[in-house]
Structures are given as structure tokens and as C-alpha cells.
Amino acid sequence: MTHATMDMMRPPAPAEPGVQAYNLKLGMWVFLASEVMFFTGLIGSYVVLRFGVGEWARPGVVLNVPLTAFNTFLLICSSVSMVKAYAAIADGDQKGLRLWFLLTILGGAAFVGVQAYEYLHLAHSGFVPSGVREGSELAERVAAGTLPVATMGLYGSTFYTMTGFHGFHVTCGVVAMLYLYIRKVLPGKYTQHDYRGVEVVGLYWHFVDLVWIILFTIVYLI
Amino acid sequence: METAHRKHPPYLLIWLYLALLTVAEVVLALELPMSQSMKLLLLLGLAVWKAVLVALFFMHLKFERWHLRVLAIVPLPLAAIFILAAISEKIW
Numbered sequence: 001m002t003h004a005t006m007d008m009m010r011p012p013a014p015a016e017p018g019v020q021a022y023n024l025k026l027g028m029w030v031f032l033a034s035e036v037m038f039f040t041g042l043i044g045s046y047v048v049l050r051f052g053v054g055e056w057a058r059p060g061v062v063l064n065v066p067l068t069a070f071n072t073f074l075l076i077c078s079s080v081s082m083v084k085a086y087a088a089i090a091d092g093d094q095k096g097l098r099l100w101f102l103l104t105i106l107g108g109a110a111f112v113g114v115q116a117y118e119y120l121h122l123a124h125s126g127f128v129p130s131g132v133r134e135g136s137e138l139a140e141r142v143a144a145g146t147l148p149v150a151t152m153g154l155y156g157s158t159f160y161t162m163t164g165f166h167g168f169h170v171t172c173g174v175v176a177m178l179y180l181y182i183r184k185v186l187p188g189k190y191t192q193h194d195y196r197g198v199e200v201v202g203l204y205w206h207f208v209d210l211v212w213i214i215l216f217t218i219v220y221l222i
Numbered sequence: 223m224e225t226a227h228r229k230h231p232p233y234l235l236i237w238l239y240l241a242l243l244t245v246a247e248v249v250l251a252l253e254l255p256m257s258q259s260m261k262l263l264l265l266l267g268l269a270v271w272k273a274v275l276v277a278l279f280f281m282h283l284k285f286e287r288w289h290l291r292v293l294a295i296v297p298l299p300l301a302a303i304f305i306l307a308a309i310s311e312k313i314w
Binding site for chain 1: 228230234237240241244245247250251252261262265266268269272273276277280287289290293294297298300305308309
């Protein structure tokens, strides 16, 4: 067994000229750059709407912050399990790859599950994309003056749009990883010399985690 | 069979940082009495700190060649310009 020094980014496949990254990885980075602009559109719109109006519901009044903090922790855990899967196959450890990759899929699926539960709970309490449902528990609080009536519609639409699009991205990631797990990871098709799929899907997964870190702060805490 | 092991970054330590920073964010947002603008600045700072940790260590940007780093960084100033433009339009 030999111990090489840090050479993390030696490509697992011949590098292309120019940026010196293989095509699949370069393509993923270009895609992620476009995703940055996509989420910028959403976050930018939210910032303008959020700070352009007067009152807004205070953090933790409508949304369940502890539950979402737990969900954030789940996504962070799945991100670290993804990178551990990458490290395992980079060291030629098939067993480690299978374990960490599976844990990543489970973490992602759990995140989506908790988000679905959160949506159901919010809808039940009366917080819907159009604002507050009439006759609901939340409508009574709006009527009592503890929530700003004027901005609840904006709050609902921006909240569900941003978290919904992010949830869609997580779901796509889980489906992609499940596909790779069944078709590539379990049959042992990734090797120490070629594990491009793991690295590329990992980049996507970490990006989804990174976006959630920003969204969690902006939507739930501020 | 001979297997080469690379030296990897301390992923579990980064995970611990991220978890602690998340707890700090929640405590700051819900518990600490502080002016709204100071809270906003600190929360954004913590979020950026966490995002940078993920990008540098989990996405391996810290170890990438500069060509790829540039590709990753290019959309960020554009994003900042778009958001600032939208905010300034609202202000003026």
C-alpha cells in the first residue's frame, strides 16, 4: 500500500486542454454557473420584495425553524457522505463507496421527506402559496394583528417558489444518484482510475447543499 | 492488490464546522437580542462562511487549477450586480 501526497484533483480521466478538466466535469461546472444565475433571479426577486415592503412576518412565527435547521443538518450530513464516497473510490475502496453513496441517497430522500412534511403542516395551518387561507388558524392570527396582512401573499409565493425549486433540485439529485447507484455503483463499474460519475454528481449535490445554506438563512432566519 | 491512498482534506472536521455554524445561526436568529441590521450582517456572514467551506473543501475548489476556479467564480460578480441593480432600482 502506498501513500501518495495531496493530489486531489488529478483527474480520474485524461484532462482536456484549456481548463484541464475532463469534459463531463467542465460541463457540470458550466451548468452550475447557469444554476447560480437561476437562483440569483429567485433570491434577487425575494430580496427586492422582502425589503421593498414594510412589515414581514418575523422569523419563526410562521415557519418551523428548528425543524428546518434539522433538515439543513441532514443535507450537510448527506454532503459529507457524498464527499466520503468520492474519497473512498479515489482510494479504490468499493465497499466504502457503496456505503457512503447509499447514505447520501438516504440523506437526500430524508430531506425531501421532511420538506414534504413541512409543506403539509404549513398548508394545514393555513400558510399557502397565495398567502393565508381563509378560516384557518393563521387567518385568525392575521385578524388579531400578530401577522402583517399586506405581505402574507408575497411571503407565501416567494417561500414556496424558492424552497419548491430547491426541493425539485434535491429530488433530481436523489433520482440521479439512485440511477448511478443501481447501474454503476452496485455492479462496481467505478474504479480508482475512473470515477467521473461520482465526482460530477457530487459537484451537483454539494451545489444543492450550498444553495440551501443561503436559502435557509435568507428565507427562515432573516 | 496494491492500492494508492491519497491524502484527503479533513471532511469530518468541515462537517463539524458546518453543523456548529448552523446552530450558531439559529441561536443568533431566534435567541440573541440584537439590532436587526447587526443580526442581518452576522447571519449573512455565517451563511457565506458555510457556503465557502462547502465550495472549497467539498467541491474541491481549493485544490482545483485556477482555470476551473475562474469558471466557478465568474457568475458570482454577475449575480451580485443583478441583485444590486434590482435593489437600487427599488431605492431610486
